[in-house]
Amino acid sequence: MIRFEMLTMAWSALVSNKVRTLLSMLGIIIGVSTVISVIGIGVGAKKQIEEQYKNLSVTSILVFPARGTVTSRLAIDDLPHVLTNAQFVEDGTASISGNITISVGKESEGASLIGVTSNFFDLSNLDIAYGELLTKEQNSSRAKVVILGYTLAETLFGTPEMAVGEMVSIGSRKFDIIGILAENGSSSFGISYDDSLYTPFSTAEKSVLGDKAQIRIVFLGRDVETLAFAEEEITALLREKHKIREGKEDDFRVRDPGSMVASAKESTNTMSFLLTAVATIVLIVSGIGIMNVMFVTVAERTKEIGVLKAIGAKQKDILEQFLLESVILSLIGGMIGIILGQITIPLLKEYGAEYSLSAVFLGFVFSVLVGVFFGFYPALKASKLDPVDALRSE
Numbered sequence: 376m377i378r379f380e381m382l383t384m385a386w387s388a389l390v391s392n393k394v395r396t397l398l399s400m401l402g403i404i405i406g407v408s409t410v411i412s413v414i415g416i417g418v419g420a421k422k423q424i425e426e427q428y429k430n431l432s433v434t435s436i437l438v439f440p441a442r443g444t445v446t447s448r449l450a451i452d453d454l455p456h457v458l459t460n461a462q463f464v465e466d467g468t469a470s471i472s473g474n475i476t477i478s479v480g481k482e483s484e485g486a487s488l489i490g491v492t493s494n495f496f497d498l499s500n501l502d503i504a505y506g507e508l509l510t511k512e513q514n515s516s517r518a519k520v521v522i523l524g525y526t527l528a529e530t531l532f533g534t535p536e537m538a539v540g541e542m543v544s545i546g547s548r549k550f551d552i553i554g555i556l557a558e559n560g561s562s563s564f565g566i567s568y569d570d571s572l573y574t575p576f577s578t579a580e581k582s583v584l585g586d587k588a589q590i591r592i593v594f595l596g597r598d599v600e601t602l603a604f605a606e607e608e609i610t611a612l613l614r615e616k617h618k619i620r621e622g623k624e625d626d627f628r629v630r631d632p633g634s635m636v637a638s639a640k641e642s643t644n645t646m647s648f649l650l651t652a653v654a655t656i657v658l659i660v661s662g663i664g665i666m667n668v669m670f671v672t673v674a675e676r677t678k679e680i681g682v683l684k685a686i687g688a689k690q691k692d693i694l695e696q697f698l699l700e701s702v703i704l705s706l707i708g709g710m711i712g713i714i715l716g717q718i719t720i721p722l723l724k725e726y727g728a729e730y731s732l733s734a735v736f737l738g739f740v741f742s743v744l745v746g747v748f749f750g751f752y753p754a755l756k757a758s759k760l761d762p763v764d765a766l767r768s769e
Contacts, residue, residue, distance in 0.1 A: 399668045400708030402661020403745060407712025407738040408719060409650070409657060414734035415720045417647035422729060434465075434596040435498075436606055437630040438613070440589070447626040448617045449590055451576060454492070457594060457612050463605035466595040468495045471579055471588040472566060478544045479531050486527055487571040488545070490579020490588070496556075498593060501568060506539040506554030514575040517582060521550045525558040526569035543572070545583055550574065606631060658741055661708070662749035669701055669753035694758035701750020702743065709742025 440447030454469045471490045476483055493511045496503070504525060513520055521543060528535040531543070535555045542549050559568040580588065596605035610629055617626055713735055720728050 395668060395671075396704065399661075399665050399704055400711065402657060402664050403705050403708030403742055404712040404715060406655070406658035406661055406745075407709050407742055408716035409653070410655075410738050410741060411713060411716025411731070411734040412719045412723060412728065413647055413650040414731050414737065415716075415728040416650075416723060417644070418731045418734075419729035420646075434599055434602055434605075435632050436464075436594045436596060436602070436609060437632060438592040438594065438609065439628045439630070441624070441626045441628055445624055445626045449592070449613075449627045451492075451580070451590070453613060453616060454592055456616050457609055460612055461594075461605065461608040463597050463601045463608055464594050465597045466494065466498060467593060468492045468498045469576060469590065469592045470495055471576065471584055471590045472571075473579075473584040473588045475545055475583065477531075477572065479541070482531065484527070484530060487566050488579060488583060489566065489571050489573050490576040490584065491573050492576050495573075498595060501559065502557040504555045504557040505536045506552070508554060509573065509575055514577050517577045518575055519548060519550045519578060519582070520553045520574065522554040522556060522573040523552055524556050524567070524569040524571045524573075526567075527572060528552075528555045548582065602631065655741075658745055662705075662745040665701055665704055665746065666749040666753060668704075669697060669750055670756075690758045692758075694754050697754035697758070698747070698750050701754065702746040705742045705746025705750075709739055712742065713738050 438449065438453075440449045451469050454467050457464055458467055469492050473488055474485065475488045476485055478484070491509065493509050493514055495501075496508055503522070506522070509520070509522065512518075523531070523535075523538055523543075525535055528538040532538040532541065538552050538555055541552050543552060544550075556568065556573075574583070594605065594609055596602045606629055610625070613627055614625065619625060716734070716738060717730070720730055
């Protein structure tokens with residue numbers, strides 16, 4: 376049989392039973408669109424995790440004040456104490472943060488103020504776009520200078536590079552703008568680097584935020600292999616300095632971003648796997664539906680099969696004919712599912728969903744496999760019908 380004729384016959388057979396064809400495709404449509412949506416959410420979640428932690432080294436160890444009823448004594452002088460006495464800690468930086476209102480002329484804007492030590496930018500992988508970074512001398516002298524995040528500078532001055540050399544007011548105090556950070560596009564622990572401004576730690580602590588501001592210390596371990604030893608050292612040294620007796624609760628929290636990232640990714644992968652499993656079950660059920668439809672189709676067209684064999688159609692022609700119908704059914708359902716899945720992604724943006732070409736490819740492959748796998752047996756059964764018996768059927 377000519378391939379074009381087979382395609383035409385397959386299409387005519389599907390169009391002649393529109394409702395049954397649509398119902399058969401429905402499972403494929405839902406399954407494929409679900410696969411695309413699930414993978415999109417998974418990709419988006421992983422991207423968010425990577426963005427959140429991209430400014431931290433794999434050997435970073437974070438130290439925060441303890442939560443709850445314990446009063447934390449974590450302070451800036453804990454940083455040199457650990458660096459001096461720890462064997463497996465290479466470097467470290469400290470920062471404090473708080474929300475403030477800044478003004479330029481008559482314009483005011485809310486922002487996050489981050490007081491930092493001079494090496495904060497290097498250890499946080501933050502680059503300067505215009506101007507210069509903070510120095511140790513400025514920290515020692517409590518200099519009233521700030522560095523603006525790129526987006527904040529753009530909001531206040533229109534053109535970020537024009538902000539260098541200007542002044543901003545924080546309360547009644549005026550600060551010189553000495554630099555603008557390069558656009559980063561990420562945030563860490565709820566603070567956006569692009570929407571923040573940075574001042575020396577001593578200035579922020581003594582002149583703006585006060586000593587009750589939230590402090591965070593980041594230590595850098597020597598290497599990944601000794602990271603666990605570095606954590607133990609930091610914990611022991613801080614307990615010693617804070618005079619915490621054995622059996623008493625720590626007034627600080629130590630976190631390893633690497634394990635936090637791994638844990639977050641593992642949770643995301645588990646969620647994606649479960650949702651993908653549900654989508655796969657939907658596809659299998661829809662495949663069974665296609666198989667049932669094809670069995671019904673074969674039963675209804677038994678006489679047609681007998682006629683085709685009587686005029687010279689071979690067994691493989693009949694097999695290809697009915698298999699083609701099954702594949703067309705699943706392909707159309709798959710394409711509609713892909714379109715629906717792509718439309719769904721923007722609606723799931725609040726859950727972090729992202730477009731993924733691999734999801735589209737996977738959805739397409741799934742739909743083809745379902746059509747071939749579940750359509751093969753009915754097609755094989757049709758091809759093996761005896762022409763005489765088929766012609767006699769009513």
